[in-house]
Amino acid sequence: MEINKMANNNRVDSNNTTTSGNCNRIKNWFFQDTIDLDNDFRNNMLVVATLIVAVTFQTGITPPGGAWQDTKEGSGGHEAGRAILASLHFPFNLFLILNTLAFSMSTQLMLVLLYHKKLYFEVLVATLSMVATYVTAVWSLSPDKDVKFRYVCMAALFPYLWRFCYQTFRSLLSSRSS
Incomplete structure (x- = not known):
C-alpha cells in the first residue's frame, strides 16, 4: 500500500509536472542538497x-x-539599557x-x-x-x-x-x- 501511495505522489502528467502540487516541488527544490547527506x-x-x-x-x-546602567543627558549622553x-x-x-x-x-x-x-x-x-x-x-x-x-x-x-x-x-x- 505504501508503494502505491508513493507511486501516486510521483505521477507525471503530459507537461512533465507532478500532480502532487507546486508546494512539494518547491520544498524538494529548496532542500535538494540535504537529501543524500x-x-x-x-x-x-x-x-x-x-x-x-x-x-x-x-x-x-x-x-x-x-549596556548603560544610567541615563546621562546632554552631549555625549546615553540612555539606560x-x-x-x-x-x-x-x-x-x-x-x-x-x-x-x-x-x-x-x-x-x-x-x-x-x-x-x-x-x-x-x-x-x-x-x-x-x-x-x-x-x-x-x-x-x-x-x-x-x-x-x-x-x-x-x-x-x-x-x-x-x-x-x-x-x-x-x-x-x-x-x-x-
Whole structure:
C-alpha cells in the first residue's frame, strides 16, 4: 500500500509536472542538497550550527561592553539599557550586521538539516521564537537614531536569498545540460 501511495505522489502528467502540487516541488527544490547527506556529517554540522546560534544569540542580547546602567543627558549622553558599544557608530553597526548574518545563516542551516526529521515542527516553532527574542533584544539595546536596521534586515535575509539564488542557478545549469 505504501508503494502505491508513493507511486501516486510521483505521477507525471503530459507537461512533465507532478500532480502532487507546486508546494512539494518547491520544498524538494529548496532542500535538494540535504537529501543524500551522511548522518555523521549531518550531526556534526548540526553541532556546529547550534554552537554558532548559541554564541551569536548570546552576543546579540548582551553586546560587548554591556549596556548603560544610567541615563546621562546632554552631549555625549546615553540612555539606560542601551548598548555601550553603540557610542561607536561604525563598529556597532558592523558588529550587529555580522552577528545577525552568522545567527541567521546558522538558524537556516539547522532548519535545512532537520527538515523531514521527527519533531521538525517543534524545532521550527522554537527557532522562530528564538529569532523573535533576538530581534526584540537587538531592537531594545540599539539607540533609536543610530542603527541602520535595513542593513541588519538584509543580513538576516541574506542566507535565504543566497539559498534561493544558488538553487535557481543549479536548476538552470542542470536543465541546460540535459
